[in-house]
Amino acid sequence: MRRALASIVAATVALAVVGCGGSGSDVKTEGGNAQLTVGVIPIVDVAPIYLGQQKGFFTKRKIDLTLKTAAGGAAIVPSVMSGEFQVGFSNFTSLLLAREKGLPLKVIANGVSSTGEQGKDFGAIVVPAGSPARTAKDLVGKRIAVNTLKNICDSTVKASVRKAGGDTSGLNLVELPFPDMPAALAANRVDGACIVEPQLSQVVAAGGRVLTSMYVDAAPNLSVAGYFVNEKLLKSDRDLVDRFTEAIKESNAYADAHPDEVRQVLSSYTKITADLAPKLTLPKWPAEINKDSVATLGKLATDDKVLTQAPDLNALYAD
């Protein structure tokens, strides 16, 4: 009894001590290699970093990667701020929102980009089989699912509707996670959805129809997401950040040139089945961020009052 009590007290104290540490942003080094933890989402977009890790693009630059899958993007920004992750992956609208809230983050590399081809992109507005809608304009007054309100889907769907000559004030956007969209479309609980791969292929396989590619409507060759760090890391170890950026650029170029390997690496971190993997529309992974397209995203978000003022785009990037 007494011993049990003592060990319980010891465990409580240990937990408290553990809880106090771990908020520094110092990067550990092991065997000369910097240990970087990168927060990613288990989706197609981050395939290059997994490929780059396999191909040794990071170790040859003295970086050991630990890739941690967060359940959603929402947990990644705070974890990069607290120092648990050194690098995070997030879409540019979220990053602009975070900057506006005063979070000290800097984008260091391009994450994933639209293919730029209308009707052949990795994200699309889809409607269920039998829907009368022909263009994005027909969506006005209908229930359209987006994964997060006041974020990139929201902005780009409105861009598509505007481009087709519709009035966005009549749009009825509802929030629904991507994985729930195929079922909601099939049951006609929503009349359309802003969806990305692999759910896009699932919807098309179930008879759904692509109405338009919202990323293509929003801007030519839109940069959708990027890798970012805490400003503190940029100040304390610029060289490490530059090495990471170089490694990501090489990984992106490799992924772009080797789509078959991308489809293979998917099975290592997602649960996309082997029958669907060859059918996915892969995104593009250009080395550089298309800053004009990010500026357009910023303008869309400002026009829709998602951002309260025009973002300071120069402050967003590390370089």
Next chain:
Amino acid sequence: MRTEVPPAPVVAPVAAAGAPRRHRNALRGAAGVLIALAVWELVPRVGLVRSADLPPVSSVLRVLAREAGTGAYWTAIGQTVYAWLLGLALAAGAAITLGFALALVPRVRAFTTSTVEFLRPIPSVALIPLAVLVYGTGLGSSLLLVVYAAFWQIYVQVLAGVADIDPVADETARSYRFSRWGRIRHVVWPSALPFVLTGVRLGAAVALILAVTAELVIGAPGLGLAIAVARSGTEPALVYALVLTTGVLGVLVNVGVRAGERRLLRWHASVRREVPV
């Protein structure tokens, strides 16, 4: 005149009817499970729901068998069980220590009651943003939620248990000049123990729910994260296989805690079987 019907015996003779009845109940239970599984198999097969939304149980079990052959599956279970067990132990340790300490000093208890009554109803999941901010996406976040949820379940039971001491036993101990520690050890602890263990049993169930929730929502490693990853994939049967796993885990936790309770309370009237006369 009607003949008087003798009153039915209040307590059925255990030795006589117990065994066949238990047997029959087990049979009924098994039949219930089989019927539930058959319904699950049929509903998607006859097209009441799309099999993409609810795959038939046979394909879920096939996926489950495939997963059971992989290390990742067992690692995820291990991570969830670890967060659950560690969280429950910390919550129980803290609740028992604090509960006994406070209950024995009534003045302090009066000071803390209002705070406790304020903190207790806060749902643990409401602390998710705080957990992410302080502990990130690791084990720490899981533990914060698990400990917070399980702590109150046990703590309230400890307070009730300590308040329920038989005054005769307590005064007897006092007249025999038991030390304070002796009274705690020989009077307070045994009479509070059934309450404490009820608290632990309630806490264990809540702790498992919160462990899986933390993994699902925050992305702490474990079964919940595996479900989240499977969900963004394209194999619905895998999601159900993992959900089924959490269900089995829940049943095992409940059975295990009940068995432990019976063992620790062998001597107590609620567990002890009366010898039929």
